[in-house]
Amino acid sequence: MRIPVPRSLGRSVLALVTGAVLVTGAVVTAGPAAAVPGNGNGGGAGNAAPTLVQTDEGKLRGTRLDGYRTFEGIRYAEAPVGERRFRPPVPVQPFRGVADATTPHEPCAQLANGTTNAFQTFNEDCLFLNVTTPAGLDAARSDLPVMVWIHGGSWVYGNGANYDASTLAVEGDAVVVTINYRLGPLGFMAQRDLSAGNGAVGSGSAGLLDQQEALRWVQRNIDAFGGDPDNVTVLGESAGASSVCAQLASPTAAGLFDKAIAQSYSCTATYDTLAAEEATGQTVATTVGCATAADVAACLRAAPAEALLRAWPGGSFVVGGSSLPEQPGTAIAAGRWNRVPVVHGNLQDENTLFTPLSLTETQRQALLSADPAVYTATLQQRFPGRAEAVAQRYPLAEYGSTLRVLAAVASDVGSALSTCTHVAAHDLLRGQQPSGVFAYSFRDQDAPALLDFPYDPARYDEGAQHAGELPYLFPGLFGGPLTAEQQALSTTMVRYWTNFAATGDPNGRGVPAWNAYRTPADVQGLDVASQGGVGPVDVAADANCAFWATR
The missing domain is CATH 3.40.50.1820 (Alpha/Beta hydrolase fold, catalytic domain)
Incomplete structure (x- = not known):
């Protein structure tokens, strides 16, 4: 569930x-x-x-x-x-x-x-x-x-x-x-x-x-x-x-x-x-009482696992x-x-999972508003000097709320999960491996969600959220049963993944052709048949990568 x-x-x-x-x-x-x-x-x-x-x-x-x-x-x-x-x-x-x-x-x-x-x-x-x-x-x-x-x-x-x-x-x-x-x-x-x-x-x-x-x-x-x-x-x-x-x-x-x-x-x-992380580790050593020990390494090896886990800030x-x-x-x-050979890709709406989690509930409720004044003020704060241009690329009426606009922007650019960052990786890999890189974009807007936010879908539609492709490869991981269309997409994805594992090429009988990556227009869209189906999409255009590359 x-x-x-x-x-x-x-x-x-x-x-x-x-x-x-x-x-x-x-x-x-x-x-x-x-x-x-x-x-x-x-x-x-x-x-x-x-x-x-x-x-x-x-x-x-x-x-x-x-x-x-x-x-x-x-x-x-x-x-x-x-x-x-x-x-x-x-x-x-x-x-x-x-x-x-x-x-x-x-x-x-x-x-x-x-x-x-x-x-x-x-x-x-x-x-x-x-x-x-x-x-x-x-x-x-x-x-x-x-x-x-x-x-x-x-x-x-x-x-x-x-x-x-x-x-x-x-x-x-x-x-x-x-x-x-x-x-x-x-x-x-x-x-x-x-x-x-x-x-x-x-x-x-x-x-x-x-x-x-x-x-x-x-x-x-x-x-x-x-x-x-x-x-x-x-x-x-x-x-x-x-x-x-x-x-x-x-x-x-x-x-x-x-x-x-x-x-x-x-x-x-x-x-x-290593130097930066060693400084973090020294903070952990202090927290668990090992920083002043005669043998710091031995003390850290003897510290309770729970204490180390609770002292760890992440990394x-x-x-x-x-x-x-x-x-x-x-x-x-x-x-x-x-x-x-490499298959590399992401989901169209990766950060609909994380954008709400970076805010307090009061902030989320304010941003769930469709009030144009909230939208304008937020864009001016987040994107000084570019708010009007961002508004033209991400119209409030299209997304339903300021919060959903922020999630769309974060899904397009700015993190290791974002589409434009993946395009950069596709280009980098392709330069080293001209015929051995296959890129994808998972796009099923009704895919099972890892976290189900209690918001009106008209204001916050989660779309193809981070991790949403996993039940298509590993049945029952989370979410309910897949629909018939989703099951057909699952079958295609399993064939792509296992064809690639067998031969280094995802193509084979019974699946739509998947072009090796040359440009962002060669990214294979993975969607249910009624919403675009499986085939090439220009993810750089969809994610406004050229716009975000200009300052």
């Missing part, structure tokens, strides 16, 4: 839910819940694939459902606790016997938030992944494309197990892996004493390196599940898309994947430097260590990146 937003919600929530797609702490499973009987070694009807799989580290027993297999809660690295806290991950060690892989593991440590109902846990033993495959595989087969999903959640929330990968696996004939990685300060906090102990890698890169360790596990083991280790696509949404961009620029990720899909986070976005990737030595945009522009 949609998540209602309390009218009292204030500014502080913006930082907490940016990119968040963790809707509940429970695993969302849209497929049948009943396992199909089998003997665990290829039993069951026909050539059903085995639920007992031998990996490099040991044997795993999974579950066979209606049309697919799942192997959940697979450890890919040793527990990052004690002396391992804040350090690079340690590869999982071999084990004896058969490990149970029939239930997912608890997410990485994160705080609860009432708005998104995020699952609160202080568990740090969380470096686990989940594998979903079609059920009817020959046991000797190992040629399916592999898709490794990195969840979003502002780098502070999320759980790989929340994403039901059965549709991608079955309809796309693919092996899908969803992963957990360290979040918040445990995954992204830099601090000078921690950096000194980590050598060239510095600190603040644990989450990035966790993702790489999961990809190394895939390289070693995915053939046992039917997947091809030489045909791996890394993909993610929001904070997960930023992870994809960071992995494209990371020298230590070279050779770990063959294609990339980044959904709703521009690869031109910039992150803080993301850190630029400066050996795993991310320069900004992703800089690395791509200079040709110092992991050159692979």
Whole structure:
């Protein structure tokens, strides 16, 4: 179901839910819940694939459902606790016997938030992944494309197990892996004493390196599940898309994947430097009582996880260590990146989610007015010297309220989620990869909304809000059932995504042609048939990018 937003919600929530797609702490499973009987070694009807799989580290027993297999809660690295806290991950060690892989593991440590109902846990033993495959595989087969999903959640929330990968696996004939990685300060906090102990890698890169360790596990083991280790696509949404961009620029990720899909986070976005983030980490150390300790690093490793999470002001990737030595945009522009085919895109109305959350309820109510005087005064304040020109581009009558106009502007320009920022990334990638970049714009105005604001739709229509495309790839993630038209769009998107994973090109039978990116007019619009359907759109014109580029 949609998540209602309390009218009292204030500014502080913006930082907490940016990119968040963790809707509940429970695993969302849209497929049948009943396992199909089998003997665990290829039993069951026909050539059903085995639920007992031998990996490099040991044997795993999974579950066979209606049309697919799942192997959940697979450890890919040793527990990052004690002396391992804040350090690079340690590869999982071999084990004896058969490990149970029939239930997912608890997410990485994160705080609860009432708005998104995020699952609160202080568990740090969380470096686990989940594998979903079609059920009817020959046991000797190992040629399916592999898709490794990195969840979003502002780098502070999320759980790989929340994403039901059965549709991608079955309809796309693919092996899908969803992963957990360290979040918040445990995954992204830099601090000078921690950096000194980590050598060239510095600190603040644990989450990035966790993702790489999961990809190394895939390289070693995915053939046992039917997947091809030489045909791996890394993909993610929001904070997960930023992870994809960071992995494209990371020298230590070279050779770990063959294609990339980044959904709703521009690869031109910039992150803080190691020096800046070490200063933030020092503030955290002070807050938890470690700044004056004889051994600050040891004190931080012993501090309660909850205390660290509550002291953390937020942050993301850190630029400066050996795993991310320069900004992703800089690395791509200079040709110092992991050159692979890329799908990159965003949603038409990304910031209808975040614009209200950046304001108090009193401010929101005032801006929900259709009063031209409020509109004019707001534009004069927000866009001094350009208010009249902005008003011509974003007429109040067309949008219904000043608040919706502000959301439209923010969706077009000004953030890592905005359309014009994505166009910049498309152009940058295309300059390095002339025939291997495919851009999209998700545009279904009635897509399920992550957060349902209690406002009159005539005054605030959420449109194609941030994260709205996710239920089209992962059924049941949030929102109710898709309509027939939306289900048809879902089928097309799944085919595009899995065609790309298989071949590096989203085109194939039964889907409209998708042009490789050359100009913003080549962006593939993804919409229901009655509202424009699927085909090329000029997103730079729609988002007024030329207008915003002039000052």
